[in-house]
Every structure is written in structure tokens, then in C-alpha cells.
Amino acid sequence: MEQIKFLAGRANWIKGSALAEVMKKAAELRAGGRKLISLSAGDPDPGLIPRKVLGELAREVLEEVPQSVMYTPANGIPELREELSGFLKKYEGYTVDPSEIIITVGGTGAIDLLGRVLIDPGDIVITENPSYINSLLAFEQLGARIVGIPMDGDGMRVDLLEEKLRELESRGERVKFIYTIPTGQNPMGITMSMERRKALLEVAEEHDLLIVEDSAYNFMRYEGETKPLKAMDGAGRVIVVGTFSKVMGTGFRIGWLIAGGAIGKKVLMGKSPIDFCAPTISQYIALEYIRRGYFEEYHLKEALPGYKRKRDTMLKALEEGLPEAEFTRPIAGMFVMLFLPKGADGMVFASELMEETGVVTVPGKPFYTDESGGNALRLNFSRPSEEEILEGVKRLAEFYHRKF
Amino acid sequence: MEQIKFLAGRANWIKGSALAEVMKKAAELRAGGRKLISLSAGDPDPGLIPRKVLGELAREVLEEVPQSVMYTPANGIPELREELSGFLKKYEGYTVDPSEIIITVGGTGAIDLLGRVLIDPGDIVITENPSYINSLLAFEQLGARIVGIPMDGDGMRVDLLEEKLRELESRGERVKFIYTIPTGQNPMGITMSMERRKALLEVAEEHDLLIVEDSAYNFMRYEGETKPLKAMDGAGRVIVVGTFSKVMGTGFRIGWLIAGGAIGKKVLMGKSPIDFCAPTISQYIALEYIRRGYFEEYHLKEALPGYKRKRDTMLKALEEGLPEAEFTRPIAGMFVMLFLPKGADGMVFASELMEETGVVTVPGKPFYTDESGGNALRLNFSRPSEEEILEGVKRLAEFYHRKF
Numbered sequence: 001m002e003q004i005k006f007l008a009g010r011a012n013w014i015k016g017s018a019l020a021e022v023m024k025k026a027a028e029l030r031a032g033g034r035k036l037i038s039l040s041a042g043d044p045d046p047g048l049i050p051r052k053v054l055g056e057l058a059r060e061v062l063e064e065v066p067q068s069v070m071y072t073p074a075n076g077i078p079e080l081r082e083e084l085s086g087f088l089k090k091y092e093g094y095t096v097d098p099s100e101i102i103i104t105v106g107g108t109g110a111i112d113l114l115g116r117v118l119i120d121p122g123d124i125v126i127t128e129n130p131s132y133i134n135s136l137l138a139f140e141q142l143g144a145r146i147v148g149i150p151m152d153g154d155g156m157r158v159d160l161l162e163e164k165l166r167e168l169e170s171r172g173e174r175v176k177f178i179y180t181i182p183t184g185q186n187p188m189g190i191t192m193s194m195e196r197r198k199a200l201l202e203v204a205e206e207h208d209l210l211i212v213e214d215s216a217y218n219f220m221r222y223e224g225e226t227k228p229l230k231a232m233d234g235a236g237r238v239i240v241v242g243t244f245s246k247v248m249g250t251g252f253r254i255g256w257l258i259a260g261g262a263i264g265k266k267v268l269m270g271k272s273p274i275d276f277c278a279p280t281i282s283q284y285i286a287l288e289y290i291r292r293g294y295f296e297e298y299h300l301k302e303a304l305p306g307y308k309r310k311r312d313t314m315l316k317a318l319e320e321g322l323p324e325a326e327f328t329r330p331i332a333g334m335f336v337m338l339f340l341p342k343g344a345d346g347m348v349f350a351s352e353l354m355e356e357t358g359v360v361t362v363p364g365k366p367f368y369t370d371e372s373g374g375n376a377l378r379l380n381f382s383r384p385s386e387e388e389i390l391e392g393v394k395r396l397a398e399f400y401h402r403k404f
Numbered sequence: 405m406e407q408i409k410f411l412a413g414r415a416n417w418i419k420g421s422a423l424a425e426v427m428k429k430a431a432e433l434r435a436g437g438r439k440l441i442s443l444s445a446g447d448p449d450p451g452l453i454p455r456k457v458l459g460e461l462a463r464e465v466l467e468e469v470p471q472s473v474m475y476t477p478a479n480g481i482p483e484l485r486e487e488l489s490g491f492l493k494k495y496e497g498y499t500v501d502p503s504e505i506i507i508t509v510g511g512t513g514a515i516d517l518l519g520r521v522l523i524d525p526g527d528i529v530i531t532e533n534p535s536y537i538n539s540l541l542a543f544e545q546l547g548a549r550i551v552g553i554p555m556d557g558d559g560m561r562v563d564l565l566e567e568k569l570r571e572l573e574s575r576g577e578r579v580k581f582i583y584t585i586p587t588g589q590n591p592m593g594i595t596m597s598m599e600r601r602k603a604l605l606e607v608a609e610e611h612d613l614l615i616v617e618d619s620a621y622n623f624m625r626y627e628g629e630t631k632p633l634k635a636m637d638g639a640g641r642v643i644v645v646g647t648f649s650k651v652m653g654t655g656f657r658i659g660w661l662i663a664g665g666a667i668g669k670k671v672l673m674g675k676s677p678i679d680f681c682a683p684t685i686s687q688y689i690a691l692e693y694i695r696r697g698y699f700e701e702y703h704l705k706e707a708l709p710g711y712k713r714k715r716d717t718m719l720k721a722l723e724e725g726l727p728e729a730e731f732t733r734p735i736a737g738m739f740v741m742l743f744l745p746k747g748a749d750g751m752v753f754a755s756e757l758m759e760e761t762g763v764v765t766v767p768g769k770p771f772y773t774d775e776s777g778g779n780a781l782r783l784n785f786s787r788p789s790e791e792e793i794l795e796g797v798k799r800l801a802e803f804y805h806r807k808f
Contacts, residue, residue, distance in 0.1 A: 046470035055466030062459030066450035069653025112678035134677035249473025251684025273538035274516035279683040280655025
């Protein structure tokens, strides 16, 4: 039976991810026995996550808490929201009532739920250009039109944002919100400066817009001092998307949304019938992880210095191997964006690099909201070992020099 | 700042659940120190789930499998899809290739993902009347119009379905699919007869429609012999939504969708950016649960007889306490639908019953797709203990006799 005719018109808004293609090809090569070095992950390092400790927590919780295998409230178990509220106060510097927190199926779940109550087909969503591909795809699935604002080393160019807003407003276009990843941006690895953050909040105020702050990498900061936009937000314009993915691991699917008011209420109403609750076992593990101080003990004291070392290793290797190339120097997050010579095709380069040297990278192009970024290549330093980083960048540099 | 103006038009399709209201009121009473007897759950019994064994599995997996804390493929870890394929062949009697299985965040996650690729605003979805409230709400969120078909003791009245289809077709209305819970239906507790199943498949063939088979209660069957629609489907018209919620526990959020072809492909494309993957730890626990034969050892041999005893206890208590009342006699699932005298208001009755006797039930009305069902009351027998069932039904019968 032919299924295509049953697809909804809205299914046309669902696009495949160019990232998925790269991963598929890598999986095929691996299945064929090829040993690859991956600089392509979006994951933390499972070796820097206290898996034994988490395993013990899981065992304890499942055995001792009958509720741990059951449905729990759609906004999350109350104890976790309570702990998280204290956690955010301590580590993010803002106060949020536990009732305003909605625990979601990862940060991506929060982004989707939010989009579902904010975006009507044709609405404009403003993002950094480039921005996180899955957020772009999630907004586009809902019929949003993405308008990307270029970045510099200080983050989104707020001057260009203002220009664009004036242009859009003069055309009577409706902007729904500004989506930003201010800290350790994916894919650029850039952290927005404090000055830029202030300017962004001012522009949002002036044009009466919401800001969606994706704080995915806030707990992966290696140096510098910035505040979350939420902590600087006097007007209640900032909606926060957060996650424990980079701390406990991406597989637990624990994220959160802090929206409050009518938006939070509607999100919760919409969430209940479609995902019921974030995985209960993961919620209990997260609860105990915070409660017992493991964030300090394992993440801040052990994992974070490890990621910093890996970042240093990658930057040093790039500086030595590709002194002529342009690349970002992240103070947070897990990515470096490397730029090939102007006009080079990053998609072709990444594909040939993988086939010829076994080094997997992610072409930057699919993260861009326009035709730019063709020469960009996203490199991940959080997941590979230091040896893999050194060997990977070495092969990458050799290949680069053969090509250009 | 006023948030309401930012809500999308589509947010109007998101309705609150009357069920949530009941649960909220119960929570308030409990918070006030009131001891309640709940016949309102949609959960299995945490005491019949081998929590110690699951805890041990979780510990083992987290410690030994680095991948267990990481992102895994959007369609599920390959080993789980492989095992599930064998499991479905053995216990459900149909063959499905592992590549056709998409592991989802619970059955509700599968229903939402499917709706997102099939339903355009205004499309008609046919369901049993009454049907599972969260599925109705999920379809309505996407702009679907629900058309409910009455049931009798053999399930959906396929004769009335045909009549309705002819009527809709004559008006040029577009029906997208028929959603059915053939076994242990929620909220009715009715299991569709084999004859009715055959008739339903024939009607779908004749009118060229998809059937979405929600098999949530297929592993909670106490007697009788029926086959899943999927096992009787020569034409590939049946899409399966399944879950391990009633087996391992609702909190793990492990469900699946079997759609195949263009629909499965589109679902997977849409899923990847919005929930990334079903919780990895839950997937590994499910994998080992199947692999080690725990489904037979713990579910079929221990839990199922326990649920059967509870069902027997509830039916006997109702027969003795309310011999004049009409109620369903389930051979599968976890619910009995009790009907108050004609014209009685189940919403008011449930509310007063809870306040005056401390027995929590779920009014049936919100499950109905039209104005009928005002006198229905859904009773759950899977979660409460036998003592609670006896005491709960006793108080319910006394209250009933005071009222009517």
C-alpha cells in the first residue's frame, strides 16, 4: 500500500538533517570494519561521567522508591524541581520558583514544546547564524521561518539584529522570539560578551520580543565571567531552556523549561498528553545527583578540568598544525569552528577527510541559516580522548595541506 | 510582562485534561493529610514490577556500557529493536523487521510523532467513543477533528463506522485514520472480538484508510484469544503503537511505533531533532529485560496472575455491592467502566465521592467524543491492592445507594 498519500501537508516542513547523513556514512564505514577518529560528537565524555556512581544511584532508587517506575507529574517530580531551583540559584545566579520549572525530555524536548505554543506557520524566529541544527529543524517543523543574525567573537551582532528587526517591522512581519545560545554556542563555540548580553536584552525590550536562552553549555565553562541572560532579565522576557545532558550524560533525557506565566501553563497543558513525564528514573537520578553534591564532586572538580584539557589540546594542535587557518577559541562548550579557505566546500572536505583519513568532522553549512558557511567545519573536543584529538587534528592538517 | 499575546493560534487547540483536574484535587486533599483510596490510576502496580531486578540491571548497564549515558540512534538502539522484533513475533504473532521499529518516549510519544506527520488542521480522526483521553488531546493539539464511533461489548461498532464513513465521504470530508485500542480498551475495558477485528480491517480496505492500533494493554490479557490487528493485516494498513509501560513500569518511557515505509521514514526524520532518542538507560534496561527472559519470569508468571486476581476482586465486589448497576467485565487491561443511573452526573458524583468517602475515581465523560457518557465512571484495578479495591468499592457502593 502506498503510504505517501497519507502524509499531512505539514510533513513537508519536516526536513532531514545533513548531520544525520554524515553520521550514517560514518556508521557504514564503521560497520565495514573501518576504525574512525570522531571529532563529530555532540556528547560529553562517558569516561568523565561517574557512571559507577550513577549506576549505584539507579539501583538504590529503583529498589527503594516504588514511585520510580511510575508516571510522575508532567512538570516533573516536586523534589527535583525544588532541588533544581536551589541549584540554579547557586550556579546560575537567578531565583526561580520550583513551580515555574517544567522538567522535559532533554533540552530538545523543551524547545519543541515551547515552539508548539509560540509558533504559527509563517512566524519568524530569529537565531544566531549559524545556530544549533536541531533547534532550527524543530522550529522549521512547526512552520517557522528562520532569520539568522551573523556573529562575531562576542556573539550575535546585536547591531545587525536591530537593523533586521527594523526591516522586518517595516514589512509588517511578525517576529515571535529570539533564540540564542549565549554560552559556548553550538556550532561556533563562541560565548556572548556581557556587553552584548545587555544590548540584546535592551533590543528585546525595545521591540517587545521574547528571548529563548538555550543554556545547554552553561555548565561547561572553562574561563571568563558572564551571567545568564535570565539573571539579567528584569522584564521577564527571557525563557530558559536547560539540560543536564552535558553533566550527567545526554542519554538520560533530562532538560527543563523555565517560562512561567501563560506560556508555561500552556506548555504544561500541551506536554501532559504527549510525553506524560520525563523519564522517572532519570529524574530521580538527577535529584540525587544534585542533592548529594555530586555536581561539585564529579562535574566541577573532575570532569570540567578534563574538558578544559581537551580544549587546550585541540587549540594547541590546531595552532601548530594549521597556523594559517581561522578557527574559534571557545571559553565554554564543546566545539571549535574551523574555517577552510574561502570558497572551499566543507561538505566535500568532510566527506573526503572521513573516507581518506578516517577522521569524522561535521560540515558547518547545515547550521547556517543562509548560503554562507560553506567552508566551515565543526570540531568536537569533549568526547574524543586527548590522543584522538592529537591524531585527528594531525590527519586533518595533513589532508588540509594536501588540498589547499 | 504579559505573555498571552505571544501564544500562537495553534495553542488554542491545546486543551486541559479534565483528568488532570481530578488528580490535582486528589493531590490537594492528600497534601491536607487526607488518606485516599485511589481507583483512578493509569499505572500498573509497582509491587508487581521486579524493581530490585530492574535496579540491578540499571546498575550493571550504567557501570559496564559507556554508551548507556549517551545519545543513541533516534530510532532506538539496534540491539533493542532486534530483540523487540523477536519478542513481537513470539508474543504478538507478527513479523516485523527491526528497521521498521522506532523506539519512542512511551506510547504517547509514538502517538504524537505519528499525528505530526499525518494530521493537518481540520483532518478527521476516527476513534472509539469513548477513547483514551490523552490520545484525543494529542490529536486535537494538531488540529484534528475527532469523530467517535460507539462501542458494544465486542468493541467498536463497525456497522456504525461504515455508516459514518459513508456520511463523511458524501460530504467530501477527509478521514486520516482510525485510532483503536482493540485489547483492554481505555477507558471501557472492552476487548474487540475477532469477528469485529476482521470487519474493521475490511472496512479500512474498502475505504482506503490507515488503522492505528494502540496495543498498550496487549500484555495485560487475562483470558480469551484474539490476535493483534497487525497480525491480521495483509495490506499494510495497520500502524502499531506499543509500550513497555504496563510491563516494566510507566516511568521508563519506552514505547514504539511500527509504521514502515514513507510514514516511518518521515516520523524518524521529525523525531530526531525534537526528542533525539528515547531515554538510553531505559532502552538498555528494556533490552536486558527481554533478553534475559524476565518478561516470562516476572511479567507472565508473577504480575499477570496478580492483575487477574485484582480484576476478579473488583468485579466480585461490584457484583455484590452494586448488583443493579451496569459495568464492563474486562478480559484485558486495567479498567472497568461503571455506569451510574441514566441522567446522573459522573463529574459531580466522582467529586463528592472523593470528598465524602476518600475514594478517587475518574469520571468517564472527558473520554467521550460527544455529549454522551455523563454517567460513566472509570475504575482502575491494576494499581490498588486487593484490600483497597474491596474497601474502595464498598464505600463507592454505599455512597451510590445513598445517592440513587
